[in-house]
Amino acid sequence: MNPLAWLIGLVLPACGFPAAEGLPTPPPMNVTHIVRPASPNTALAAPDGFSPPADIVTPRYKVPADQLFVLVRDVAAGQPRTYQAALYPDQLQADYVARTAVLNFPDLIMVQVLKDGADSSGLIVYSRSVYGRSDFGVNRKRVAAWLAALQTKIPSSRER
Numbered sequence: 347m348n349p350l351a352w353l354i355g356l357v358l359p360a361c362g363f364p365a366a367e368g369l370p371t372p373p374p375m376n377v378t379h380i381v382r383p384a385s386p387n388t389a390l391a392a393p394d395g396f397s398p399p400a401d402i403v404t405p406r407y408k409v410p411a412d413q414l415f416v417l418v419r420d421v422a423a424g425q426p427r428t429y430q431a432a433l434y435p436d437q438l439q440a441d442y443v444a445r446t447a448v449l450n451f452p453d454l455i456m457v458q459v460l461k462d463g464a465d466s467s468g469l470i471v472y473s474r475s476v477y478g479r480s481d482f483g484v485n486r487k488r489v490a491a492w493l494a495a496l497q498t499k500i501p502s503s504r505e506r
Contacts, residue, residue, distance in 0.1 A: 351450035358477050361450045366431040366443040369452060369476070374434045375441075377458050377470050387475035389485035391493060393460070393468045401486055404469045404493065409500055411438055411467035415459040418469065421495045422457065425488075444473075444488065452476045453485060455492075469496075 355362020360369050382388050382398055392400035407414050415438045422428055422442050431454070432441040438459035443452050453475050460468035471492060473485040 365429040372441040385479045387481040389489045391471040391489045411461040414467045417499045
C-alpha cells in the first residue's frame with residue numbers, strides 16, 4: 347500500500363485497508379428508501395420516475411433480470427480497484443467498494459436489478475463517497491462508465 351494512504355488511514359480508518367476491508371459489510375439496501383445526503387458526493391442511476399430522482403435515467407433492458415444481474419457483476423469485476431463487498435443474489439443486489447489510486451479513498455456502489463416481466467429488467471446504480479463533502483464528479487462518472495460498459499455487453503437488447 348502507498349505510504350501516504352497508510353498515513354491517511356491513521357485519520358480516516360477505511361483508507362488504511364486494502365480492497366473491501368476496513369468497512370462494514372453493507373446490508374441489503376431497500377431501494378425504495380434511498381435518502382441522499384445534501385452533500386454533492388453521490389450519484390444515482392435509476393429508471394424514469396424513480397424516487398429520489400435519478401442523476402442518470404437507466405433504460406429498460408430487454409434482458410431477463412437474472413441475466414442482467416450477471417452482466418452488471420461482470421462490469422463491476424472489470425473496473426479498476428473495485429471489489430465486491432456483499433452479494434445478495436436472491437434480491438439481485440450487490441455492493442462494491444472502489445478505491446482511489448493514490449490515497450485509497452473508498453467509495454460504495456450498490457447495484458440492484460429490477461424484474462420487469464420475463465424478458466425485461468431495470469437497473470439502479472447508487473455510488474457514494476465514504477469521506478468528504480465533494481467527490482469532484484467521480485461518482486457520476488463512475489456510474490456513467492459502468493452503464494456504458496454494460497451497454498456494450500447487450501447493445502441490441504435495449505428498448506428505445
